[in-house]
Amino acid sequence: MGISEACFDRHEASWTNRFTNYKAKWPKYLFRHEPIEGALGVLSSGRLLSRISATAADCIANDIAPTEIIGGRDVAHNFARLYFRPRTPTQFHIEGIRKPADYYRGRHGGLLVMLAFDAKSVLTMPSTKFSDGNMQSGVSSVLDGDLGFDSLDFLGIYHDEANPTDDQKRKRCAEVLADSPLQVEENLSAIVVRTDADATTVKYLLDQRGLPHFTAIVKKSEGIGVFFHHYTALQFVDFAPNKIRFKLASTRSGNSVDVRISAKTPDGSDVQIYNGSLKPLTPYFVNHTLPSGLNTITFHLEGCFAYSSGLDTSAV
Numbered sequence: 001m002g003i004s005e006a007c008f009d010r011h012e013a014s015w016t017n018r019f020t021n022y023k024a025k026w027p028k029y030l031f032r033h034e035p036i037e038g039a040l041g042v043l044s045s046g047r048l049l050s051r052i053s054a055t056a057a058d059c060i061a062n063d064i065a066p067t068e069i070i071g072g073r074d075v076a077h078n079f080a081r082l083y084f085r086p087r088t089p090t091q092f093h094i095e096g097i098r099k100p101a102d103y104y105r106g107r108h109g110g111l112l113v114m115l116a117f118d119a120k121s122v123l124t125m126p127s128t129k130f131s132d133g134n135m136q137s138g139v140s141s142v143l144d145g146d147l148g149f150d151s152l153d154f155l156g157i158y159h160d161e162a163n164p165t166d167d168q169k170r171k172r173c174a175e176v177l178a179d180s181p182l183q184v185e186e187n188l189s190a191i192v193v194r195t196d197a198d199a200t201t202v203k204y205l206l207d208q209r210g211l212p213h214f215t216a217i218v219k220k221s222e223g224i225g226v227f228f229h230h231y232t233a234l235q236f237v238d239f240a241p242n243k244i245r246f247k248l249a250s251t252r253s254g255n256s257v258d259v260r261i262s263a264k265t266p267d268g269s270d271v272q273i274y275n276g277s278l279k280p281l282t283p284y285f286v287n288h289t290l291p292s293g294l295n296t297i298t299f300h301l302e303g304c305f306a307y308s309s310g311l312d313t314s315a316v
Contacts, residue, residue: 033094
């Protein structure tokens, strides 16, 4: 069973008051990181599914869980799974656009989106359970109710300092296990992204999918409260007459980033605008001769989708 509202209110007040930094917002939410493909799938369907249900429906667009890890224990695979916090070890391994040599066990999240759910509404559902650590670990236990919740080690769960022990890493991945499907619109509070360009992309793709009602809750993360920011992304993309201006975020994955910019023109033709290697943290201008009308601009970084938006050249 889930916890009482009184139990949650005590938890939120206690832990929010202990923090004076970015962690102060964590107790209010539960978190689910998804690559852009997965996030759009969840938002389009309106449901967050368990791994078993998502696999059966063939709707895992980019499976970021290494087979040797996810296959080790299936106790949680029937639940819609959330974390008590962002910046988990799991997120650390897959966040950001990297060169293939830096993928974690062959997995890569690329343009990562954080879905932030209302913690109170999910934790107080009658059927909700939770764990005291990563559910892929054989030593983690499933708990429920107020007594189970009060026994959780939130000092370990919210630990975010350098050089964590193996047990602290396990506790950072403590999970909330909700019934599948978990209804999204009733429980989702925010869609959080890393950069201004990511926010533009998510809003554009939501509009394209007929989901404009979600665009109001798309937020760019401030500081390091949600993301690690260790690998590249597009920081911003601006348009001027016959020019595209942009800048790449920094990366630990080499000294340069492979960049490909393409467009789909109003008549449906595909046009390559740029293909080359560029350094992060430097503003660039790229010229184009796109026809008048509504064009779709797309960036790929290191071969990974990184940005898309509409460019009306008749208005620029």
